[in-house]
Amino acid sequence: MxxxxxxxxxxxxxxxxxxxxxxxxxxxxxxxxxxxxxxxxxxxxxxxxxxxxxxxxxxxxxxxxxxxxxxxxxxxxxxxxxxxxxxxxxxxxxxxxxxxxxxxxxxxxxxxxxxxxxxxxxxxxxxxxxxxAANMETALNALWDAGAGPGDRITVVGGGVVGLMVTALAAGLPGADVTLVDVRPGRAEIAAAFGARFALPAQIHDDADIVFHTSASAAGLHTALAAGGFEAKIVELSWYGTAATEVALGGAFHSRRLRLIASQVGAVSPERRPRWPHARRLAKAVSLxxxxxxxxxxxxxxxxxxxxxxxxxxxxxxxxxxxxxxxxx
The missing domain is CATH 3.90.180.10 (Medium-chain alcohol dehydrogenases, catalytic domain)
Structure with missing residues (x-):
């Protein structure tokens, strides 16, 4: 010392x-x-x-x-x-x-x-x-906000730090089928290391139960909406600052009854909040x-x-x- x-x-x-x-x-x-x-x-x-x-x-x-x-x-x-x-x-x-x-x-x-x-x-x-640890807190909170569980078909759009952490946590759910979507083919190797598949945006299917979007781009959000199956949850983690963002709410958005959910780490997910103060959540993020x-x-x-x-x-x-x-x- x-x-x-x-x-x-x-x-x-x-x-x-x-x-x-x-x-x-x-x-x-x-x-x-x-x-x-x-x-x-x-x-x-x-x-x-x-x-x-x-x-x-x-x-x-x-x-x-x-x-x-x-x-x-x-x-x-x-x-x-x-x-x-x-x-x-x-x-x-x-x-x-x-x-x-x-x-x-x-x-x-x-x-x-x-x-x-x-x-x-x-x-x-x-x-x-x-x-x-703070990035991991964001990813953990997002899974809580989504209510993701064993066996879910999960798509993560955006292979940055938070997107890859979400991918790793989701792939750890028993029986979950997880796909990372990114425009950079080089992210495939990291996705595989975390137990997930990889796809380019043009290769997605509209069959996910839960979609996490982390790319902070309009194109990525469009891909996330396109990846959701009937009544899927689209969990938006991106923060755009002052940038205006187009959201494609035409097409199949209504017929598939998609749900667009904001996830932000400043507040613990509502279902965990009664028993998970910020300190407990942060300690868990560090341990992960x-x-x-x-x-x-x-x-x-x-x-x-x-x-x-x-x-x-x-x-x-x-x-x-x-x-x-x-x-x-």
């Missing part, structure tokens, strides 16, 4: 203008009896949401609802954003000191938070997987990352100090990128 971080200058990643990041430094307060000091090991850049934040495309109506825990600044700019950080507790209550924990905190090398804001990471889960197959979702690693220079192009010009890991010395 390195010496306690009190008295050090913390560095944080800020979005300061469309397409531009910078690192900012400030002093770190000493912890009290109810807080911890965390030295970051890894944090995950969420390509979908953080691309919209970097572009300044958070709708004004969502400025407050979209605030991340411990966010500094306000939308659109300048703002310190992010919500998937893993680190070592350097100073805090005895039971936590020295433990690796997950925290819904923006990208920062060392930070102080209430002890209640951290989730211990079980032994054997490396930072590169533990940092995906014990599966080593999720390691393949991390496709790029960037040193924190290089983030301002490298992240903008990775978020906008690398269509095959999945999870981007920021690494901290």
């Amino acid at each position: 390195t010496p306690a971080s009190v008295g050090r200058s913390a560095k944080a990643l800020w979005c300061v203008a469309p397409g531009r990041y910078e690192l900012r430094s400030y002093g770190l307060d000493a912890p009290d009896t109810d807080s911890v000091i965390i030295r970051a090991l890894a944090s995950c850049v969420s390509r979908g949401t953080e691309r919209l934040v970097l572009a300044g495309e958070v709708p004004e109506s969502e400025f407050e609802r979209m605030r991340a825990p411990f966010q500094r600044g306000d939308f659109p700019f300048p703002v310190q954003y992010g919500y998937q950080s893993v680190g070592i507790v350097e100073k805090g209550p005895g039971a936590l000191e020295g433990r690796m924990v997950f925290c819904l905190h923006p990208h920062q090398d060392v930070y102080r938070v209430p002890a209640s804001a951290v989730t211990p990471v079980p032994e054997g889960i490396p930072p590169s997987r533990a940092m995906l 990352l014990a599966d080593a197959r999720f390691e393949r979702l991390v496709t790029h690693r960037v040193a924190f100090e290089e983030a301002p220079a490298r992240l903008p192009s990775l978020l906008t010009d690398e269509p095959d990128a999945l999870a981007i890991q920021l690494t901290y010395e």
Whole structure:
């Protein structure tokens, strides 16, 4: 363990203008009896949401609802954003000191938070997987919203991080028949590793019991609607920011009595809510990352100090990128 971080200058990643990041430094307060000091090991850049934040495309109506825990600044700019950080507790209550924990905190090398804001990471889960916990929460909540169960025929449209996590969780249901749909044939290998089949959009059939859409594109939503069978549920996980999205509600939408459902991680799915507070759901999401197959979702690693220079192009010009890991010395 390195010496306690009190008295050090913390560095944080800020979005300061469309397409531009910078690192900012400030002093770190000493912890009290109810807080911890965390030295970051890894944090995950969420390509979908953080691309919209970097572009300044958070709708004004969502400025407050979209605030991340411990966010500094306000939308659109300048703002310190992010919500998937893993680190070592350097100073805090005895039971936590020295433990690796997950925290819904923006990208920062060392930070102080209430002890209640951290989730211990079980032994054997490396930072590169533990940092995906918020994505896993989203996927888990989506399966709850859908009511997916054993034997269901499930189609997942969009092979990003969340789509692939939904695919893996759905394929784990006994007897479930799961197909990942994506425009990139290279996603077939990952789908197979998670126990699912793969199809291009032109190869789908209108026979799914449940369809999850995660591509954040109008074309993907059209594919998702086309994949649903009679009275199927279409579960929309995508967030489009300020972009207007066409929804194809003509054709067979009404005759097949499709149900379009929004799923968003900010609230626990209604049927689980009475017994699943956010902390319990997050702890379960972290534990699900014990599966080593999720390691393949991390496709790029960037040193924190290089983030301002490298992240903008990775978020906008690398269509095959999945999870981007920021690494901290």
